[in-house]
Amino acid sequence: MSDQKAVADAAAAFASSVNALMQKGEAADIPDDVLSSVFTAAVKAYAARVDKTEREPQIFDTRLVNATEGVTAACAMIRAVDLNMFDVTLWYNRSGPNR
Secondary structure (H helix, E strand, O other): HHHHHHHHHHHHHHHHHHHHHHHOOOOHHHHHHHHHHHHHHHHHHHHHHHHHOOOOOOOOOOOOHHHHHHHHHHHHHHOOOOOHHHHHHHHHHHHOOOO
């Protein structure tokens, strides 16, 4: 099996498992180290894609992720890399679909 297929299969399995946990109200119980591992890999892959293609693919299905969930994750990423809103504004204006 190719690495690309293995990643696609693992992502589908993870998403399915998280969706099942959401239905049971247990998604918040996923261990921190698991979330960190998945988030780290996803962020690195996303950044590599943007660097390679110079475009921003849709990061998630906006019908499934609400504004609160999106901002919660964005704020956590901003804090994790020790940025402030001034730094974010510089990056925001420098990147994106209209860069």
